Amino acid sequence: MHLSLVYQKKIEMKNRNVNLLLAVILLLVVACNSDETAESGTVNLSISNVVNNKNLVLSAETYTNDSGESYQIDELKYILSDFVFVDAQGNEFVYPKAESFFLVNEADKNTLTIDFSKVPAADYTSVKFGFGVDQSKYPIASGTLNFIPMAQEAQMLWGWAAGYKFIKFEGTYTTPTNDKAEDFLIHVGSHGDKLDNYKQIELAIAPLNVANGKTADLNLKVDIAKVFDAVNTLSLASKPEIQIDPENSPKYAANIQTMFSAN
Secondary structure, three states, rough: OHHHHHHHHHHHHHHHHHHHHHHHHHHHHHHHHHHHHHHEEEEEEEEEEEOOEOOOOOOOOOOOOOEEEEEEEEEEEEEEEEEEEEEEOOEEEOOOOHEEEEEEEEOHHHHHEEEEEEEEEEEEEEEEEEEEOHHHHOOOOOOOOOHHHHHHHHOOEOOOOEEEEEEEEEEHHHHEOOOEEEEEEEEEEEEEOEEEEOEEEEEEEEEEEEEOOOOOEEEEEHHHHHOOOOOEOOOOOOOOOOOOOOOOOOHHHHOOOOOOOEE
């Protein structure tokens, strides 16, 4: 009788262990299914580069800044990064950092649209992103390995300093007193930990409904006129070449921070 009770208890214990194991497996299956069925969609970001609300045209159109200088743009490239989508309740979806570096090149229309996949379904009311690459990504290989070859091919890396060119903006200009076209070159970026021109931008947007399996469209307008005229009024004649410039490049970066709007 005693042996029978012991045997029965062993069987009961074994059954409990089996039931516990089955419960754990069931929880794992439910969790996996939950991950697989989590509702998400795609955000399609379209970028329009303009000058005073007029579509930018490379090497053809002439524009005028507040200093009275006329200029043509031959090249425009810049880096956007670190995208975050914020919903109506203030919850943030941080797009995966390793996939959140983008080179915008006006000469390559394929770079003027960005698809953000697997964005959780929600109504988003603001978007955050960076102009350039933040200082935590230095040295340049840290966290941006997939982006480096693209940046290098586009000549968006400094040849003599550690860091990225956040904007490569080049063309020609004339002034009211000199109608001979002169070259200008504006390259703004950060340089190691010595000069930080990375800027964060946050834009309120009309509620962006991201629904499961659907694509939501978001338009980003970038007013290049503000490179010269925004927080600071900057004249090309006073300094037509800006590169590693601790005095003037922060002024350009402050202006650039204001040139984005979304709808």
